[in-house]
Amino acid sequence: MEHRALVHLLCVLGVFHKGLTDLIRTQQVVTAAAGEEARLSCQLVEFKDVFQVTWQKVLPEREETLVTYTTTYGERVNPDFKDKVEFADAGLQSSSIIIRNVTEQDEGCYHCLFNADPEGALTGTTCLQVYELHEPVLHVGDSNSEETVVSCSATGRPAPTVTLTVLRDNVHFSDPVSVSNTNGTVTVTSTAVLTGLHDDSTEVRCAVRVLSGPQKEKIMMIPAEVKQSADGFSEDSGSEITAFTTITTLSLVLSLCCVAAAVTVLLIRKHRNRIETPLMQ
Template identity: 60%
Template sequence: MPHGKNLWLILFLFTFGGAFQKDVAAVIQTQQTVLAAEGEDAPLSCQLLETKEVHQVTWQKVFGNTKINICSYSEYYGQTVNPGFEKKVQFTEAGLKNSSIVIRKVTEQDEGCYLCLFNTFPDGALTGTTCLKVYELHEPILDVSRSNVSAESVVSCSATGRPAPTVTLTVLQQNLSFSHYNSSSVTHSNGTVTVTTTALLSASSSTQVGCSVSVLSAAPREKLITVPGFTETSDDGLVEDSGPDHSVIGWIVGVLAIGVLVALLAIFWFRRKNQSRKHQKEKNSKEQISVIQNEEIFVPQKNIEEQTSVLINRQTSKSPTTKYPITLDVESSPHPILTGKKSS
């Protein structure tokens, strides 16, 4: 069976291929050293430049005198990642002539050399080697202070990394330079090293200085800061910056802000007070109108009837022969008025 023959051949190469390994740099193209910052992903790749009968490609990691298989690829089995590396290693390109993997979120434990084996028949395994170096580098800390003994600025820059970082100070203004360089280092228990570099700078006007830190051949990290100039001499003999006093400016801004706040509160209070007064006046006016409308003059009905009866009797006794109908106009006046009309 063809498949059985290929399976036997793959198992033979996978098990005993290491005994036939050759270091043929001209046959396998790979990057000798790969740098990766701690926590980043590290890509590894290799390419077979000659035409060979390749049955399997295997990746191994070197632990001292021991080599451990981490993953492999073959046309029969496809991609295989060995137990313990499933979450750490992943194929990005799987082939019998080109193979690439990525090691995720590298740590110091991932540092070391990795082997890329092209298991061929009948030549055996052709091996390429790539060494991974994991570095650690934190952002630089750049600080400026004034010298206690001279009219100069003390520029200090420090950075922590593994291995020990290189710290370099620079002045952006061409006609200026640092003097009295001094560098010190402190090694920590976790293997990182803090390097601090200090220097003196004398400048009559403000200028920018920079700090560049790097480890190995990785890309450097940089930081800039402005150093104030020295134009005014203080009582203790030091030269002081003639630039604006930011504390005074801050005090003025604070006073203005408080004044604006007080003014806004006063305007708000007066508006509320005027609205309250206006509301009270409207309320009083409505109450007065209501009282006036509800006041009425009441005339007792009994007195009106008695007065009407007396007037009728008097009129009848004085003129018994006059026939004038008598009417009582009560509605138009509060007091009853007797009127006489001649009948036609």
């Protein structure tokens, strides 16, 4: 890992640009996401009598040929890279290659050589940097009547930039925390503490990025908390208590009505029995 970083730095500084002249235009550093394709290109600024174009990967001790192109033999690919590298633009004045399914092992610098007559090899160098970025994870922790904790985490290589945005006042942001993983990625977590979420819903945004790759974003709405009444019960719980009291009162009234009806029936029956019973002589 350290050696690859050194190779990349030397490429950027121009140490490997041997034979390079102002005749070649190329992108100094190309970035690509892991698993995607990378396109490397070189172009001659002035017309030259080129008879062969060669692409090489710069290794610690040597250069390894990937593909070549000549008008006589056409495109030729090193068998070791048959399913990995191909020409996107096979020409003698400009040339591009595609590296498929890039991984960490593809990082490094690449030479494009225009073999011209009588100049010889005109060499350009471009370096590939592979990054990795997973979807951000936005989490809202348990809240109490005073504070709510919001965090956003992102894992990538190299360490991603995590930007947590809360569209409200009374927010305290903590410094991001980074954790290195065994696979070479880094997890970065940004945290914010929100206070006073009683009245309005709050929008939280989390944006993450690695190098110059596209930004990934996640948005979440935090609903307002239930308002508290003066006696300590929430509005919803107060409604439940009122309904319970009403039901209890109605039940009590119905019970009293039933008892009164039963007593009335007993009194009527007793009065009838007295009328129907003959008086003793």
